[in-house]
Amino acid sequence: MDNVTKESITKLMQILEQNVMNQCFQAVNNDQFFRIAGYQYSGTNISLKCSSVQANLLKHSPEIVNQIQQLLQQSDTQNMLLIVQFPVQTEVTQTMQQNWLKQIDVFINDAQVKSNVSANYTYIWMKNYVQLELLDIKKLIINDKILIELSKKASRFHSKYIPNKTVFNLIINNLQKLNQNIQIELSQKFTQDDLQKSLRIIQVDYPEFWFVFNMNDQIKDGFVCDIELFQEDVQKIIQQNTIMMKEVEKVVKYLQDKGVIKEQYTPEQIIAFEHQFFDLMSESTIYQESTNSRAAHNAYGCFVEKKCVCQGYTAAFQLICDRAGLKVLSIFGDANSNGNYEHHVWNMIEIQEAFYHIDVTWCTTKSNQHKWFNVNDDYCYKTHKPNRSFFPVQVCNHTKYNYYQFNNRMVSEEGQFEKMIGTLANGEHQIFFQNISPEKYFNQQNYNDFYFGLQYDNKKNIELSDVTYEEDIVKFKISFGEPIKTEINGPGDYLLKLNIEELKKLMETMHFRYQYMSYGKYMKITLSK
DSSP states (O other): OOOOOHHHHHHHHHIIIIIIIHHHSOOSSTTEEEEEEEEEEOSSEEEEEEEEEEGGGOOOOHHHHHHHHHHHHHOOOSOOEEEEEEEOOSOOOHHHHHHHHHHHHHHHHHHHHHHTOOOOEEEEEOSSEEEEEEETHHHHHHTOOOOSOOOTTOOOGGGGGOSOHHHHHHHHHHHHTTOOEEEOOGGGOOOHHHHHHHHHHHHHHOTTOTTOOOOEEEEETTEEEEEEOOOSOHHHHHHHHHHHHHHHHHHHHHHHHTTOOOSSOOHHHHHHHHHHHHHHHHHHOEEOSSOSOSGGGSHHIIIIISEEOHHHHHHHHHHHHHHHTOOEEEEEEEEESSSSEEEEEEEEEEETTEEEEEOHHHHHHSSOGGGGSSBOHHHHTTTEEEOOSSSOOOOOOOOTTSHHHHTTOEEOSTTHHHHHHGGGGGTOSEEEEEESOHHHHHSSGGGHHHHHHTTOOOTTOOOEEEEEEETTEEEEEEEOSSOOBSSOOSSEEEEEEOOHHHHHHHHTTSOOEEEEEEETTEEEEEEEO
């Protein structure tokens, strides 16, 4: 038996009553609407009779819905004909006919795109009524299918804050079917605040609905009774979503080939996943400071147009993480990157039952991407302010999987810095690290020269750059223009563990000019003839 739902029939009535009748014809006054008052069934035909009623009487009859559903399910014919008659209270003008046909075309085209079923219709203009005949209406409403697939692995973290689960599930179901308009029973007592909270949950937990930016509503007796879920053209959404999901599959395959998508993850594997995603985004997507393009604010802009703002990066990261089975959520708020706070969106990711902030935008677009790699509240909230007006923000008070601490590049005690500099002697070209105790290194007399030495460029253009001081966190990037040498065998740059007396004694045995710079127990030495 075909699956004809009450929801499908009710939706058809809603479309006919509100989107067709009320927009095509003028009732006696603004308080009157057309409604389906009754029906006739003749085996292959269902005739709906419409009448004009007061707004406060407009309500679908459950009995009519139940009977039409039963008739459609029991009918053996696939060529079901729906006949709808509308009363005409004024003379039908050419403009009214054009408006009528335009609305009918919208309904038919929308239904055909979703169901892949061709439908024909005819209309008859009479003195007292207009009659619409829809062929294959059974196929159209039976094929009211899912068009936007949701990830089965997504955590949907904010589901516990849903204000009305019945209405929220109705919204999600209709978004999946790309039903643009829905009606809410007044008995649900669904408020505008409930709608705004539901919209924010969709924005932070459902990146699949990339085409949803705002929702328009109508109020009756203080409660929401009608919602326009999105404003984009349905056929355009279907086409763009097909293109985007192909790009998403390419990213998923890339990450699978890199071996970073797992059934279950260790912390090390999650960090490897993050690295691979950031590297890919850094190479493939261009950040836009500000743009009026809607696509730049969602995953479509990131994956397809390759241009997006922070919201696009965040949604793309969450969409991929949902597919990969990683627990990620999005945070809306403000951030200060150039002296002024502006609207910003970033992510949180769960690693071993602890959450960390991760700013995908700043990780992929700034010179030092690791700065915003799994940071805690103390560090994040120096420049980021989350919006807490809709629901609480998850606490992030761990540092174990911060990039610098995880890679043993977090300076927290004396002597640790010198140990890190020694890693350059192992052949690394550059090293990033953070110092979380600046008062130990930069407020003491014996470290003043060291602080300024980091900013020094000598005549050989050995770069020691990117030194910044930020309240209680200091970051350095020490780069050598050439591979580091640890055994002297001619002119060049060397990193050696020795003091000034040992250096002078060593130079007495060689015929080179030399320059040096001290880094704790290490020295950077430049030899020339």
